Amino acid sequence: MVTEHGSAARARRIGRLVIYGSLIALAAFYLMPLWVMITTSLKSLDEIYGGSFIGLPRSVTFEAWSKAWSQACIGTSCTGLKPYFVNSLMMVIPAVLLSTGIGALNGYVLTKWRFKGSNLVFGLILFGCFLPFQAVLLPMAQVLGKLRLSGTIPGLVLVHTVYGICFTTLFFRNYFVTIPDELTRAAQIDGAGFFRIFFSIMVPAALPIMVVSCIWQFTQIWNDFLFGVSFTAGDSSPITVALNNIVNVTMGRKQYNVDMAAAMIAALPTLVVYVVAGRYFVRGLTAGAVKG
Amino acid sequence: MATLEIDRVRKAYGSMEVLKEVSIAIGSGDFLVLLGPSGCGKSTLLNMIAGLEDITAGAIRIDGQTVNDLSPKDRDIAMVFQSYALYPTMTVRQNIEFGMKIRGVPAAEREKATREAAEMLQMGHLLDRKPSQLSGGQRQRVAMGRALVRHPKLFLFDEPLSNLDAKLRVDMRTEIKRLHQRLKTTIVYVTHDQIEAMTLATRVAVMKDGIVQHLDEPQVVYDRPANVYVARFVGSPAMNIIPGRLKDGPAGAELLMDQPDGGVSRIAGVQISDAARRKYAGRPVLVGIRPEGFSVAAPGQSAVKAAIEVVEPTGPDTLAMFTLGGTEVIARLAPKAVEAGQIADLAVTTAKVVLFDPETEIRID
Amino acid sequence: MATLEIDRVRKAYGSMEVLKEVSIAIGSGDFLVLLGPSGCGKSTLLNMIAGLEDITAGAIRIDGQTVNDLSPKDRDIAMVFQSYALYPTMTVRQNIEFGMKIRGVPAAEREKATREAAEMLQMGHLLDRKPSQLSGGQRQRVAMGRALVRHPKLFLFDEPLSNLDAKLRVDMRTEIKRLHQRLKTTIVYVTHDQIEAMTLATRVAVMKDGIVQHLDEPQVVYDRPANVYVARFVGSPAMNIIPGRLKDGPAGAELLMDQPDGGVSRIAGVQISDAARRKYAGRPVLVGIRPEGFSVAAPGQSAVKAAIEVVEPTGPDTLAMFTLGGTEVIARLAPKAVEAGQIADLAVTTAKVVLFDPETEIRID
Amino acid sequence: ETKIEVLHHWVSESEVAALNTIRTALAAKGYGWQDSAVGGMSGGNMQQALRSRLAAGNPPGAMQFLGWEGIDWSNEGVMRDLNDLDKANNWEATIAPQVLPFVKNGDNLIAVPINMHRQNWVWANKAAFDKAGIQQPKTWAELIADGEKLRAAGIIPLAMGDEPWQIQVIFDALVSDVGGPDFYKRAMIDLDDDALSSDTMKQVFDTLRQVRGLVDDGFNGRDWAVATGMVINGEAAMQVMGDWAKGEFLAKGLKPGKDFMCFATPSETPSFQFIIDSFGMFKVKDAEVTKAQDALAEVVMDPKVQHDFNIIKGSIPARTDLSVDDFDDCAKLGFQERAEAIQNGAMLGAATHGFAAQPQFSAVFGDVAAQFFVNDMSSEDAVKMLVDGINNAR
Amino acid sequence: MTRKKPISDRVADWLPRLVMAPSLLVILVGVYLFIAWTGWISVSSSRMVPSYDFVGLEQYYRLWATPRWHIAVVNLFIFSSLFLLVTMGVGLVMAILLDQNIRAEGALRAVYLYPMALSFIVTGTAWKWILNPDLGVQKVVNSLGWEGFVFNWITQPTFAIYTIVIAAVWQSSGFAMAIFLAGLRGIDNSVIKAAQIEGATLPRIYASIIVPMLRPAFLSVIVLLSYIAIKNFDLVLAMTNGGPGNATEVPSTFMFQATFRRNQMGVGAASAMMMLMTVAAIIIPYLYSELKESRNGH
Ligand SMILES: Nc1ncnc2c1ncn2[C@@H]1O[C@H](COP(=O)(O)OP(=O)(O)OP(=O)(O)O)[C@@H](O)[C@H]1O
């Protein structure tokens, strides 16, 4: 660009500098806790109790990580997080798929097949998003007991699906509103029925919001502790409960390095989901979920 | 090919009446255009014909059979939507085949029908693209293809051309016209573009606020519009509606219109029934003159005095604006016939002049 | 009021050249229309004039001063955007006053300017509404008002009418024309609608793929297009481009075109320079005839034999399609002049026939 | 092999190691141990899990109880009694009488205690004391005065964290150390209005205010073990904490009496503020599990198991009839002082962990003490708040 | 219309309702029945386990006579308002900065978003250290030579709640950023150009034009953040466990304590009902406007 004037160019360059500077400063702020966690997980326990909390490790050791993964004791069984990781996967995958699938169907009905009272139904479902979960633990436990699902992973899947529907329905409803009604009408004239339209037309068109819904649900369910601790026991616990048992020591001595390593292991799947699918997350939001 | 009868049909959303007793009947092979401004209920009516909206009152009959309670897929219709409504995740081929697949048409047959439609619409090379990779005109053709492969009794088109640019619009218009001439299928076509209505229709229904204002052949609607609304809506630039007075003289009826300079322009030889002449003699009327109803007067020809204000050359013609009867008037003249600022003598083709009652705004015959 | 010079301007996005050496110069008070299909670089050029895009190479001068490095606000221009670009959260009044506020114009003066603009555009009653409460045409007027209160040296319009329906488009076109005649400000106006270009411009620049194809007065562009592309782009229906042969005879040049029935149509008396006549004698040429260049031949008049295939009445005229020189031809005739299926004799206005070289597609003079 | 599910909140390394002695002994009897650990919130998470389990009609086989929990649940009728085993083995005689109310509901033994912690210990760094030239304080006044000397020597006098329970540990000690064991019983156990609003209570708060002066500013969010670390490395001189802190010193190879000191919180009327962990058994349908419950109860009360368990856990056996010869000096001291306290009526349930009044009341003490400690509230206001809080919770 | 429709058509008419029915049923049970249950418990004398007697509003009196509840309510108010304001502010600034054609946008976005993925059970510890005057920021700044720097909010009862705001902002502002960014991407570029031509500077353009245009995004953010603010639980437990003292108690921790630690299930239920009413006061107007809009909208 030969023609740029000196002063204008300089002003612009300074502007860019300020922007990048602020962005990087913010990024540093955001990374700070992660940095503390990583460095701590690489220290030995003695070093930490010697007073080194923040700062680089004097000698790097991965002991804490292997301990967290396969040796740390949760109660008297010293299996590390490994089996609970598997539990969580077995819980999160069906729960995410179910709640997303049902949310998609609900959103489809609420936008393309409105019936008398469908707005009320939507309002009722939406309010469920804002329920403080501590309040429903005991009645839910009773219901699970009646269903003979208490203490099991399917029971937990059921609970997460029920409360997940609220948000997924909101997501899909707000997204499907932006898909023109003419599309379903065209399919009707082509002779397609309710489910055919859903599977052939709506589902393929809903990929962005599926990503949003899946990410949101995955994060919420994977990180849930309250339901996990209430509705499972012992071996069938999800990873957050195991993590809590590693971390939340009252009268014992905290193993900070193992805690941090365990926390990172527990967070790994969600981190991966965010980093890999984060792009689609923003895109999906742009595609419709933003609507007030 | 089918006849279509819309018999005293009404539509209300809650307390809001969108269609107020609409009756239209067309024959087999007719091309009906529903013409009207945005929000007048055209799409609603079309959707009711398709079975996509419930009918509040009245009946719709296709080939004599009442279809009020038939679901869309049982009416044997095909529809092209204003926004095309192509399935965004399917290829063009899948879009076209979708309806046949649902009906269980065997693959070989589907293949053949698709190929034929693609050929007719010259889009064989587009079959494997997704709609997002097509231009507006191509999308329109795909939507058309999707309807074509169905060989329905009745085609419904909802403003299929309104998203296209001017050039493409003209091309596609011709293509639709040709299609109709070839297939001879009955067509109902919605538009708010009067040019489309004029070029395509065998019957035009001009609508306003859920009421059919005028239903007739396009040239009749153009030449002898039922009321001022229709006169203004059909034709571009619109018909000039000039306040004037009817004077009954021995030489026949004569129209008087005020010139801005205080003078009075006279038009003699207007065609009008005797009854009307007696009724309106000496009273104000609205004089309807199409822009092309004016021409530069030959010397000595009886003419209107026009102080030309603005001139707009359009290429084939020139539009000239001037004031007459206290209102602005547009004349369509030959290129460079007049210039802005000039005072021109313009002759009026009396055979094409239409009169309206100033109160009811209905045509006087 | 200002002159505008675009001097060998180029624009590239990365390796993609969007504008390839564009040069245009217009005088003070001119109305320049940039006309071209979607994606040809019109908006890009307009944005460069406005200072919203960097100039890759070349110079833009307003009133002789190079403005390449001037920021938009220092160029003394006003711009009306294709999408109006009204500030949705502000009322109409705030929209119009925003620019003045930024410049620190005192409240009383702002008030006065706004009132004047509102009066001129007949939107005084709209001042306290939000843009979302306005119809398309009203929004367009607000956008215009926002530009007007600035009294800039240069107005830039980017397809301001393309979102309007046919009727409103015609009205607004006239309003813009009138504005220009009153204010006499220099205007650059982007559109892909050739009718707008023809009606509004004092100078038209037809663009394609980042290159100016033809820059001249509109009537010249219409009558004597620089090449086949321009000929086809300007005018609706488009100019017919018919493959034919030039025969040099004693009575002057004669054009021969094949009829579908095997016969040959002849047009004599075409205007062509001697040099060209010698060069093209006996060789194929492309014959350009506007649809209105045809008319029903008087008995005995030399004519083209046309087997009419489709007829489209448009109201004031009828379009008739037939085949000539192996290509489809459209003629614009008087209403009901011909019918589909009929074989008609059509005369050609030779003064308006244009010839093109079949290889370069450039006009032969 | 029949498994018995045991719900507990022992998740730290030393706790788990201790628990394994029970597990092994149970295995020797031919029963499996199914672990159901829920840590956090001082057992709060576990309580919540238990309620969900009961609501679902799916209780665990056994559970670790603190404070009144066992009695409360037994009142709800979900616990089975262990009277037959008790009679057969004469367990009751081996349990300190002050402990019985927490394991016996009326005539029914509903839980078996495994260990006893003393809460009101002071742990001190000998070198720090020497450096400041001070001796083991005999009263809180002395202790507070010593603080000045320690500060002068650049040592933090008292290490602690800001968690309410850490503050309440000191408060509990002060109530009995300042007001005497009887005052403690009247105020903390009987919730006597006069005692609660007495000047003595004001004095307790005044002392607590002075103790606040001994603590450094970085005490927020500090775990007790981190505070212990500060005492170990000499950064701080003392910590008031239960005997679970002892393990930290021993793990560093420090010797009691030589490198570090353990003594009861200073008072003219020393008390023994105890905490016991007990195991209670839920009513279950499966007869096999009931047998396993019997086995578990026997294991818990087994002298050998109690001995081994407590050596690891740092506490002393709940049974009073065992020899403590193998234990460290601090434990021996505790053992001896327990015997004295039983005699003197100075054997007190620690309010902090629910061994005084019912939780809704003892939590009020914690609330007030914690707020008082971190705010600049007057002791009058604190006493008023305490009285109001207790009355509101009644 | 009285004419009969074919059976298959009538089933098709009911299909949408049939499909919604299971969801509606589980929501009615899982949300509304359980709320009703909680409401009942809140007027019963329940202590350790539910009891289904009726004692009127006694538990509510008890609740409001508890100083800790007052602290919790005040904290919720301080926390929510600050959290909402700061999170939206930070999120908006980040979104605006990221919208300036930034090279590493994807990476930065991931950095800002990742806290959403982490559970607070342990990031709380990291924050505790960072905010601790003897370990974290204060110490680092002091050791850099600025001796007088004091940042010990977490030790101050009156300021500790603000440190929770900091951590909460850290966790949620990335999400706000994502929504705002999505909103910004939806804004017609030409509006910005129009303002540029009129001479507005970039800050002015954002302040006067773009931010007001983000209203729908603000609405979404406010709803989602209020949801997070009211449910705030892990965060407080992990950062301060309610301390120093009870200075950072919030309603959700109060409810948990009352129900599961203090044998005051009735009081816990009453506090839950108070929370629900607060939520309803925020959400129902929003729902109403949302649904009214979709009634008018086509
Ligand atoms: N579901 C509905 N509920 C209430 N009113 C409706 C509904 N659908 C359409 N309308 C109203 O009915 C009227 C007619 O709508 P319709 O879509 O038929 O108009 P149109 O003539 O097709 O207009 P356009 O040319 O803009 O497509 C409009 O005023 C519209 O607001």
Ligand SMILES: Nc1ncnc2c1ncn2[C@@H]1O[C@H](COP(=O)(O)OP(=O)(O)OP(=O)(O)O)[C@@H](O)[C@H]1O
């Ligand atoms: N920022 C950009 N980066 C890369 N290519 C661009 C950019 N902006 C425009 N283009 C390309 O430049 C070409 C010209 O774009 P421009 O917007 O000027 O077209 P136009 O003539 O205004 O078309 P339309 O009539 O559709 O508005 C197009 O091919 C477009 O894809």
Ligand SMILES: [Mg+2]
């Ligand atoms: Mg419509």
Ligand SMILES: [Mg+2]
């Ligand atoms: Mg453009």
